[in-house]
Amino acid sequence: MLVLRPVEPTDLPQLQQLARDSLVGVTSLPDDSERLREKITRSCASFDTDAVTHGPENYFFVLEDLSTQRLVGCSEILATAGFNEPFYSLRNRHFTSASRELNIEHGVPALSLCHDLSGHTLLRGFHINANRVRTPFSELLSRARLLFIAAHAPRFAEAVITEIVGYSDEKGRSPFWDALGKHFFDLPYAEAERLCGLQSRTFLAELMPQYPIYVPMLPQAAQACIGRIHPDGQEAFDILEREGFETNSYIDLFDAGPTLYARTANIRSIAHSRTASVEQTPQVDARGRYLLSNDALHGFRAIVAELDYHPDQSLALTPAMCAALNVTDGGAVRLITL
Missing domain, CATH: 3.40.630.30 (Gcn5-related N-acetyltransferase (GNAT))
Structure with missing residues (x-):
């Protein structure tokens, strides 16, 4: 893993x-x-x-x-x-010059340090x-x-x-x-x-x-x-x-x-990620592949996992997944479809 x-x-x-x-x-x-x-x-x-x-x-x-x-x-x-x-970057935008006398307006792309x-x-x-x-x-x-x-x-x-x-x-x-x-x-x-x-x-x-x-x-x-x-x-x-x-x-x-x-x-992944409560089980009936993380700071962990996720229900994770994420039964995880 x-x-x-x-x-x-x-x-x-x-x-x-x-x-x-x-x-x-x-x-x-x-x-x-x-x-x-x-x-x-x-x-x-x-x-x-x-x-x-x-x-x-x-x-x-x-x-x-x-x-x-x-x-x-x-x-x-x-x-x-x-x-x-x-x-620093280079800004790539058009520079427009014009002559009223000649009735000419011309745009030239130019790069500017910014x-x-x-x-x-x-x-x-x-x-x-x-x-x-x-x-x-x-x-x-x-x-x-x-x-x-x-x-x-x-x-x-x-x-x-x-x-x-x-x-x-x-x-x-x-x-x-x-x-x-x-x-x-x-x-x-x-x-x-x-x-x-x-x-x-x-x-x-x-x-x-x-x-x-x-x-x-x-x-x-x-x-x-x-x-x-x-x-x-x-x-x-x-x-x-x-x-x-x-x-x-x-x-x-x-x-x-x-x-x-x-x-x-x-x-x-920010707008559509969801959190779920963990339920540890010996095996998972996988229905889809997800990115999965805990919400810790220094102890942040994230993995790819095959899961069976249903909104508003606890999320079944194997002991190996829990260990990799450093979460326990009842803990919270964040997930998004791969």
């Missing part, structure tokens, strides 16, 4: 292996032991806080195979993007082992974060965003970065993303052009990258799109990948 839980200090060695295997562009999962140790420490402190509103907290989750005690994935929630430093998305809750750091891609456990790794938000709503903002990794080729080259960012930093795309993971994107963003960049002036290959998803990022996009997230006019600063946005209250 696989269970999603908060990260622990002892997870560091396995977490670093996940970082080595992660996609270029997932800057929140750096392959650096000290940086990862800091992230673990910060996450543990976040789960221990008595927060009554969304602040700087970062909630880091890992997906563990209980039979082998191996980590097979990880994901995060940053309660407030831009809380400690600006959260931090409009500061203040929203940010989903990030999604990574799962290749042999678990496009399985129910990818859904667990991504969507269980939403069940956690549903259980602890005051800790999060009224809107949630996520950046999907943009296109780069098999050699790690981004046509968008080569056409734009590389002119301001003598760095390849993969190295720029690595530095963001180790330090902060702020120092890079501050050196980016402060004036609008007219899209038609970029090479065609770079224009084609705007809003384009890296093939390995498609699953993360698809899962959240089914949750009600939509693309907007913002793209990633370095690779032009799309940003997804949703009002927190409208997200499917």
Whole structure:
């Protein structure tokens, strides 16, 4: 059985292996032991806080195979993007110019550096082992974060965003970065993303052009990258799109990948998840597959389970399910159909 839980200090060695295997562009999962140790420490402190509103907290989750005690994935929630430093994006909007004398009005798409998305809750750091891609456990790794938000709503903002990794080729080259960012930093795309993971994107963003960049002036290959998803990022996009997230006019600063946005209250796993009382039974007459979690904070747990759920009735769970969720007879769980 696989269970999603908060990260622990002892997870560091396995977490670093996940970082080595992660996609270029997932800057929140750096392959650096000290940086990862800091992230673990910060996450543990976040789960221990008595927060009554969304602040700087970062909630880091890992997906563990209980039979082998191996980590097979990880994901995060940053309660407030831009809380400690600006959260930079590129805003992609039309710039309109007009001439009354010639009776001409013309619109040109332009990219502008901004931090409009500061203040929203940010989903990030999604990574799962290749042999678990496009399985129910990818859904667990991504969507269980939403069940956690549903259980602890005051800790999060009224809107949630996520950046999907943009296109780069098999050699790690981004046509968008080569056409734009590389002119301001003598760095390849993969190295720029690595530095963001180790330090902060702020120092890079501050050196980016402060004036609008007219899209038609970029090479065609770079224009084609705007809003384009890296093939390995498609699953993360698809899962959240089914949750009600939509693309907007913002793209990633370095690779032009799309940003997804949703009002927190409208997200499917938040709006439609239900709670039920647990009834422990030796076996379950399974009728459907569900995501299932407890509503704990530091002791949060989530699994995928085959269940027979009826609203307004207790929910039958096996002893193994109860143990994985750390719940007992009569306890409460939260669930949503897979």
